Amino acid sequence: MDGVISHSPWRSTGCWLLAVLCACWxxxxxxxxxxxxxxxxxxxxxxxxxxxxxxxxxxxxxxxxxxxxxxxxxxxxxxxxxxxxxxxxxxxxxxxxxxxxxxxxxxxxxxxxxxxxxxxxxxxxxxxxxxxxxFGYRICIIQKKNLPLFENINSHLDVNARGIVFGQGAHWPDTRILQANQLRVVTSARYENLFDMLKGGRFNCFLRGANEVVDDLAYANDPNLIIEPNLAFVYPxxxxxxxxxxxxxxxxxxxxxxxxxxxxxxxxxxxxxxxxxxxxxxxxxxRRIIRLNNPxxxxxxxxxxxxxxxxxxxxxxx
The missing domain is CATH 3.40.190.10 (Periplasmic binding protein-like II)
Known part of the structure; x- marks a missing residue:
């Protein structure tokens, strides 16, 4: 193939068991x-x-x-x-x-x-x-005062019943995934703006990957923002x-x-x-898993x- 990389990125034939993650290698x-x-x-x-x-x-x-x-x-x-x-x-x-x-x-x-x-x-x-x-394990960054809004949620239907709105990047695939699951989404083209929008009440949950949410909260450096403790929105x-x-x-x-x-x-x-x-x-x-489809x-x-x-x-x- 002279160095040409295949454009099909999922040529998997087995799994690698990692002790920490037990993920599929x-x-x-x-x-x-x-x-x-x-x-x-x-x-x-x-x-x-x-x-x-x-x-x-x-x-x-x-x-x-x-x-x-x-x-x-x-x-x-x-x-x-x-x-x-x-x-x-x-x-x-x-x-x-x-x-x-x-x-x-x-x-x-x-x-x-x-x-x-x-x-x-x-x-x-x-x-x-x-x-x-x-990246498909999505965790909410929320305002501390909104913790009660996220209590006793068991499905995405409960999410909509509470009127919860998500914040995402305008060009992120995650935005279309949430919308395809009938969840309400507010967007911004710039990542940095989403923190100000969250603090301003434009949406209730800044949904981030489990691999990045801790770093995101540190970046925000705001004591009024926290990681919601009980839920994970999961899709492939x-x-x-x-x-x-x-x-x-x-x-x-x-x-x-x-x-x-x-x-x-x-x-x-x-x-x-x-x-x-x-x-x-x-x-x-x-965490309680809220499963979503990824179309x-x-x-x-x-x-x-x-x-x-x-x-x-x-x-x-x-």
Whole structure:
């Protein structure tokens, strides 16, 4: 295949059991499977090259560390590469810049997959779920005074009966997922604005992934905002790295780096370091699960990855 990455990002053949998350390590099985073609390194990047990472990924410690690890794992083949923070542009504008190959503006993003991004002819999705489905475990950041509003909720019907409104990014797949489940959503193009909108009462719940909500609350730095303690809104989802279709060498490098990290155990250590403590703080396995449909994706591999995070009672196994 001469370094060309498959555009089908879910070639899973098995599971990797992580003690902390008990998640499905689909890639590990694929990486060791004899029927998966080995990656042939593409032409090397210039050793002095700088790649521009979307600022939201750059600022989040976990997503920055993951890209940094992938690049470090392949430095022997590709040489050192610097990661630069992009300008502060919305997810929609960043994806458009990536699709148009404005390499200096945005070279790589780590975002939730949907049918448009997965099938876009202008993008290469790196076929490794970087969050093991935790983006699909959505937790509310709320105003402390609104805690009673979220008590004794058992279904999304109860959510609507309470008049609860969610805040999400205008370009996030999660917005369409919530709307498809008949939940009310208020949007903003900019992540930062959503905190002010929450504090201003424009909506009641800023719904965030279990892998990011603790960092988001720290970013807000407001004693009147808290993480709602009892609920998790759950649907199949995952995040992938994306690059422009012209950047085959960069795609090959990131995929190879992540595969090496998984096989060496560095990826499991990364997940323990960045997610285990937060999952414990969230008391994630004791939360009441509100299951939602995700009409934006229907690939069986993604559903299998997601389901592996759940026990029969709808709680995370770990």
């Amino acid at each position: 689909s890639l590990l099985a694929a990486a060791g499977s004899p029927d998966v073609e080995p990656i042939t390194p593409a032409p090397t990047l210039n050793s002095n090259e700088t790649i521009t990472y979307w600022y939201r990924n750059y600022d989040l410690p976990s997503t920055y560390a993951l890209l940094q690890m992938a690049l470090a794992m392949t430095e022997d083949l590709y040489g050192p590469t610097q990661i630069k923070r992009s300008t502060e542009i919305s997810q929609g504008r960043a994806l458009a810049a990536l699709a148009d190959h404005h390499f200096e503006q945005v070279s790589v993003m780590n975002v939730v997959v949907d049918e448009h991004r997965e099938e876009a002819s202008s993008l290469i999705p790196i076929p490794i779920a970087t969050d093991q489905g935790l 989802s995952a995040a992938l790295f994306f690059v422009n279709k012209a950047d085959v060498a960069l795609a090959a490098r990131i995929e190879l780096g992540l595969r090496r990290a998984i096989l060496s155990g560095a990826y499991a250590q990364f997940l323990r370091e960045h997610y285990a403590k937060n999952l414990e703080l969230l008391n994630i396995d004791q 934006l994706i229907d690939h069986l591999g993604l559903y299998q990855t997601k389901d592996a995070l759940l026990s029969e009672e709808g709680k995370i196994n770990y």
